[in-house]
Amino acid sequence: MTFRKISMGLIAGALLTTALSAREQVKIVGSSTVxxxxxxxxxxxGVISKYPTPxxxxxxxxxxxxxxxAGVDLNTPDISNASRRMKAKEFKMCKKNGVTDITEALIGFDGIAIAQSSQVESFNITKEQLALAVAAEVPSADKKSLIPNPYKKYSEIDASLPEREIIVYGPPKSSGTRDSFEELVLQSIFKKMPVYTDLYKKDEKANKKYKKYSVIRTDGVYVESGENDNLIxxxxxxxxxAIGIFGYSFLxxxxxKVVGLSVDNTLPTAKTISLGTYPIARSMYFYIKNDHSKDVPALKEYTKLFMSKKMIADDGILTELGLIPLAQDIRDEARNKVLSSQKLTLEELKK
Structure with missing residues (x-):
């Protein structure tokens, strides 16, 4: 083999290695709400930078x-959007697969809207009534046991509610909106009811996490509608x-086309969500895989833009889509974490 052939082979190999070890386009997965x-x-x-659109x-x-x-290979995503905070078990899964340097980016608030067609009369529903409408099991008449959910109309739950069929289009189990809805509605109500707590006292783990309090009915009343909130x-x-469950931004x-229902006599608005008076509100995040920063140079630039005043300040562009801004001091702290690539810890997640 000639020297020229050897050199060409080495050059080709080097180019292939470079192609496999670096890329310009940021890859992002995750929440339909974010x-x-x-x-x-x-x-x-994609418009203002020298890099391709992520x-x-x-x-x-x-x-x-x-x-x-799944790992740190460049065929895995650089960022995961989330409509709830990363779970401890997810953090441990990342660590097991070598994803050990993660930065958490808090971007703002969002409410979970309970919505219906704008062509029908709206009504107020309490969190407890909403929980009873979608739970797999509900208290019996004497409140001493749990029974399969028998409710087919809202009026059967409470005479003050309309005589309308209960049909709910909502997110699937893989959705952060579903996680937040279960926590903020079902768990927050049922963990206060003795009929639930007494039955699960023997199962300390389940009782601690209230996991069994958030089982949604599967009898056709709650219809999983995929990750596309526009479909709902x-x-x-x-x-x-029908009523639907999705992020406030889609409302x-x-x-x-649709209007939000009043929950506990409070409508979902930017003001009620930011003040914390709307009872079904949550924070939104994205998570950065810092291991990719060296080989995906656009990653830092994209996250810097996302956390900029231009995007997430009180008058930022994203507020036009329904983002509820953070207070300035919290926003500044969140931005500094991203700019400094602050490493997320399990202890911080558990706070």
């Missing part, structure tokens, strides 16, 4: 975490009796 915000930032980034996939928070935590909006326009985007 997806519109992340996509807008990605589009802006690829953003809506996989659901849980699905995104599985992909994100479409279904509500076709079935006027903002579709005010001409």
């Amino acid at each position: 997806y519109p915000f992340s996509s807008l930032v990605a589009e802006e980034f 690829v953003v996939e809506s996989t659901g928070t849980g699905g995104g975490m599985k992909l994100f935590c 909006v479409q279904k509500l326009t076709k079935n006027r009796a 903002e985007e579709n005010r001409d």
Whole structure:
């Protein structure tokens, strides 16, 4: 073999290694709720930077975490969007697969809207009534045992509610919105009811996490509608009796088609969510795989843009999509964590 052939072979091999060990395009997965915000930032980034527009996939928070935590190879995502905080078990899964340097980015608040078609009369529902409408098991008449959910109409739960069929279009188990809904509605109500707590006292682990308090009915009343919240909006326009569960941003985007129900006498608005008076509100995040920063140079630039005042300040672009901004001191702290690539710890997640 000639020297020229050897040299050409080495050059080709070096180019192939470079191609496999670096890329310009940021890869993002995760929450369908955070997806519109992340996509807008990605589009802006593609316009103003020298890098290509990042690829953003809506996989659901849980699905995104599985992909994100699969390893540090460049064929895994750089960022996972989340409509709830990363779980301790997800952090441990990441660590097991070598994903040990993660930065948490808190971007703002979002409410979980309970919505219906704008063509029918709206009504107020309490968190307890909502929990009883979707739970797999509910208290018996004497409150001494749990029975399979018998409710078919809202009026059967409480005479003050309309005589409408209970049909709920909501997110699947892989969704962070589903996790938040279970925690903020079912768990927060049922963990205070003796009929639930007494039955689970023997199972300390289940009692501690209230996992059994958040089982949603599977008898056809609650209809899992995928990770595409726009699909739920479409279904509500076709079935006027139904209600849907999705992020507040989708309510903002579709005010001409759907309206939010009042929950505990409070409507979902930017003001009620930011003040904490709307009872079903949560924080939104994205998680950065710092191991990719060296080989994906666009990663730091994209996250810097996302956390900029231009995007998430009180008058930031993302507020036009329904993002509820953080207080300035909290926002500054969140931005500093990203700019300094602060490493997330399990202890911090447990706080």
